[in-house]
């Protein structure tokens with residue numbers, strides 16, 4: 001016994017030596033003999049996944065800024081990890097993202113897999129197979145079509161009116177201020193839950209505007225970079241009981257609470273369906289649990305019913321995906337408009353003509369708001385500078401291979417682009433950090449068309465954002481109603497440009513120490 005122990009101890013240096021040798025040979029292979037070895041980029045990125053973890057996990061969501069620096073130094077194609085290439089030329093976006101079913105580029109399992117997190121079932125966002133995704137998405141598409149959004153526009157109108165009423169209450173107090181950050185996230189929760197489940201969570205009525213739910217989503221996302229780098233942590237993470245998570249991160253209580261509400265809603269709809277009760281309005285759950293047949297060229301084809309766990313997963317995805325993204329975009333638009341007297345005046349003038357009564361949110365209609373060129377310019381420019389999903393979206397090169405910038409990429413290579421670098425392309429957007437709504441009202445229609453092609457805040461093609469029609473409706477209503485309502489609204493002096501800097505964990509956030517947007521009246 002003693003001899004075998006001492007043998008084991010004496011072998012340690014050999015084991016460590018072999019491990020060091022193995023690591024060095026892997027590094028040498030990745031750097032000099034790997035199919036991607038001729039692609040430029042920082043040397044350490046070519047041999048290790050740690051630089052990405054450093055940017056995302058240690059520095060917290062900084063990769064989008066690092067990508068900008070690396071592109072400036074190494075050019076339009078860079079190797080950002082042993083197996084991932086990032087591109088900055090807009091011409092490739094269509095190839096990689098437009099029609100996944102046709103081109104075969106598919107989502108990178110190493111990046112998207114860990115995002116299933118505590119739900120443990122692939123949600124629509126994380127499905128890898130494009131074909132499986134098509135089937136899942138088909139059921140939900142009609143629910144988020146433009147026609148559906150126009151049909152349910154009253155929900156957005158009513159919730160926006162409530163937001164304005166609450167802002168009025170806060171602002172009319174002596175020294176009053178309006179917490180636009182929290183309020184806009186509560187607004188987006190209330191809209192999506194009423195829209196999707198016909199039962200608003202009414203976060204706008206809570207004293208803390210449901211802050212815990214928003215913080216929990218952010219906290220969940222900060223784990224992603226670690227799980228993407230060390231996937232073996234995933235099962236360990238799954239073993240941690242909920243109560244321990246709540247102890248470690250008290251905000252998780254709100255998150256788990258919200259999951260229960262979604263579970264209950266699924267159960268309630270299942271009961272109604274079983275009893276043959278006809279709902280006042282078919283919700284997302286009716287659509288997924290008891291789908292109406294689809295009209296095909298020949299006749300009506302029945303659609304597949306989904307298991308409860310899948311319906312639940314998609315519902316959670318739909319609820320969470322539109323909160324921070326839309327809330328942050330609304331806040332950025334309000335900040336940019338109110339921070340510039342010239343932009344504020346121009347927008348107010350346009351809105352005064354279109355909306356004579358500043359108090360009447362009920363008179364607004366999406367179709368009329370969309371006709372306002374300057375307001376539209378403000379919204380597009382905000383989506384450019386504050387895309388809700390600004391970072392790299394990794395896709396795997398299909399079996400046919402691919403060629404970019406003269407480099408051939410073998411099947412299985414991961415290739416990505418990001419909204420952030422698309423939106424900072426200096427040829428299309430000179431002085432890219434400047435907020436300039438007139439980029440979108442330029443009389444040069446070809447130039448505007450080229451910019452529109454490069455505006456990819458909602459992604460592209462079959463894997464794009466399903467909620468974009470709803471998000472646009474929310475953006476038009478909230479920006480128009482707040483700016484039209486008060487002529488003397490301004491940004492609190494304790495808030496500045498450094499507070500709108502972006503970090504990202506798929507969704508964009510502001511750095512932890514950033515202050516939240518508050519508005520005051522002069």
Ligand code: HEM
Nearest residue numbers: 124125318321322325326388389457458459465466467471
């Ligand atoms: C300004 C607001 C928004 C932005 C910028 C945005 C952006 C995006 C982007 C870029 C994707 C694709 C991500 C990828 O390729 O991995 C996406 C997916 C998705 N978004 Fe949004 N989104 C917004 C609002 C919303 C809203 C309001 C909803 C609510 C329904 C929503 C629900 C979803 C869902 C369910 C997916 C996954 C779709 C799929 O994989 O088929 N988003 N979003």
